[in-house]
Amino acid sequence: MAHINDHYLKLKAGYLFPEIGRRVREFTTANPEAKVIRLGIGDVTRPLAPAVLKAFHEAIDDLGTTENFHGYGPEQGYDWLINTIIDKSYKPLGVELKTSEMFISDGSKCDCANILDIFALDNKVAIGDPVYPVYNDTNVMVGRTGEADEKGYYKGIVYMPFTEANNFIPDLPKEKVDIIYLCFPNNPTGTVASKEELQKWVDYANANDAVIFYDAAYEAFITTPGIPHSIYEIEGAKKCAIEFRSFSKTAGFTGVRCGLVVVPEAVMGTTEQGEKYSFNKLWNRRTSTKFNGASYPVQRAAAAVYSEEGWQQTKEIIDYYMDNARIIREGLQAAGIACYGGVDAPYIWLKTPAGLSSWDFFDKLLQECHVVGTPGSGFGPSGEGYFRLSAFGDKDKVIEAVDRIKKKWGK
Ligand code: MLT
Numbered sequence: 001m002a003h004i005n006d007h008y009l010k011l012k013a014g015y016l017f018p019e020i021g022r023r024v025r026e027f028t029t030a031n032p033e034a035k036v037i038r039l040g041i042g043d044v045t046r047p048l049a050p051a052v053l054k055a056f057h058e059a060i061d062d063l064g065t066t067e068n069f070h071g072y073g074p075e076q077g078y079d080w081l082i083n084t085i086i087d088k089s090y091k092p093l094g095v096e097l098k099t100s101e102m103f104i105s106d107g108s109k110c111d112c113a114n115i116l117d118i119f120a121l122d123n124k125v126a127i128g129d130p131v132y133p134v135y136n137d138t139n140v141m142v143g144r145t146g147e148a149d150e151k152g153y154y155k156g157i158v159y160m161p162f163t164e165a166n167n168f169i170p171d172l173p174k175e176k177v178d179i180i181y182l183c184f185p186n187n188p189t190g191t192v193a194s195k196e197e198l199q200k201w202v203d204y205a206n207a208n209d210a211v212i213f214y215d216a217a218y219e220a221f222i223t224t225p226g227i228p229h230s231i232y233e234i235e236g237a238k239k240c241a242i243e244f245r246s247f248s249k250t251a252g253f254t255g256v257r258c259g260l261v262v263v264p265e266a267v268m269g270t271t272e273q274g275e276k277y278s279f280n281k282l283w284n285r286r287t288s289t290k291f292n293g294a295s296y297p298v299q300r301a302a303a304a305v306y307s308e309e310g311w312q313q314t315k316e317i318i319d320y321y322m323d324n325a326r327i328i329r330e331g332l333q334a335a336g337i338a339c340y341g342g343v344d345a346p347y348i349w350l351k352t353p354a355g356l357s358s359w360d361f362f363d364k365l366l367q368e369c370h371v372v373g374t375p376g377s378g379f380g381p382s383g384e385g386y387f388r389l390s391a392f393g394d395k396d397k398v399i400e401a402v403d404r405i406k407k408k409w410g411k
Pocket of ligand 1: 040041042043109132187
């Protein structure tokens with residue numbers, strides 16, 4: 001009989017969002033009349049920008065013609081998309097990248113997981129707490145960890161708490177690590193890091209020959225001037241950082257699927273013999289072996305996000321969500337509930353009222369207000385006592401949800 005990957009059995013709970021879905025389904029089956037408002041998973045609700053939709057349609061029509069038919073594209077993505085992203089999204093930040101340093105994918109969740117393929121198992125990994133669960137769980141799945149302790153910390157991983165006490169910017173690891181996951185604007189806390197703060201991480205990485213995995217999936221939601229949109233705005237980052245970006249939240253592509261990874265040629269690791277080797281070469285090798293490229297219509301739609309019209313329309317949708325974030329933040333504050341984030345990110349991180357545990361608050365909010373959010377403890381032990389609300393809902397529903405919360409919990 002084939003032997004399973006036993007490392008999967010170390011995972012303590014099911015993946016967070018399916019578990020929330022299960023509880024919500026149970027509640028709605030028992031209470032079919034309840035008008036449930038979902039502000040749990042960060043899933044977009046606005047339609048695609050018209051210019052993006054048009055490009056998508058046109059690309060599909062191309063596939064119905066002999067002249068413009070497209071079969072396999074480059075595994076790394078079409079140059080016309082890569083160069084558009086470099087010109088429109090990185091150059092304005094003062095960041096120069098080569099076409100060969102960017103890889104288009106079918107989404108950032110897979111990229112954040114797949115990147116582990118090109119790193120040896122004996123690398124020491126540092127992960128935030130709370131954190132986007134994919135970083136932690138994929139390290140468990142590949143066998144980099146031991147079992148979890150009673151709190152939920154896996155042996156072998158260095159956890160970096162994001163707390164009120166450190167303003168949700170973790171301290172540098174006390175021990176030497178080889179890989180550091182950073183996500184700013186942060187999921188789940190919605191907080192951001194300044195250039196000075198990121199500089200400390202880049203300096204640490206360069207001094208310790210470590211690699212930073214920088215998840216910038218929410219960079220388009222930054223509103224405060226001066227907050228970096230890319231790790232490459234930080235001096236020295238091109239020598240030590242791999243950046244992940246996503247069209248999911250930026251352009252409403254959660255159902256379309258498109259993301260990208262930047263692996264600068266200067267990011268190096270060592271071979272077993274101690275020779276330097278470029279991670280760009282390895283990622284390129286992996287990509288061409290295990291991936292056949294994001295689909296042509298998806299890449300055409302993604303390129304249209306950066307047309308003048310496309311970006312204007314996309315920005316309006318981002319502003320719509322950020323107005324929702326303001327409504328949630330101000331509503332919670334008016335109700336006397338302490339909260340963070342929601343200024344440069346579409347997530348609001350609130351302290352559960354009355355000292356409730358995250359899951360107790362989840363159940364109460366669902367049963368008494370018919371509002372779904374995400375329990376902070378689902379993102380890691382330091383998330384206990386916190387709760388995340390997403391700003392990706394319809395505005396009228398967001399207003400209604402905040403009203404219900406205020407009525408129930410307002411002082
Ligand atoms: C979230 O709610 O944290 C995200 O939507 C999950 C994801 O991007 O996969």
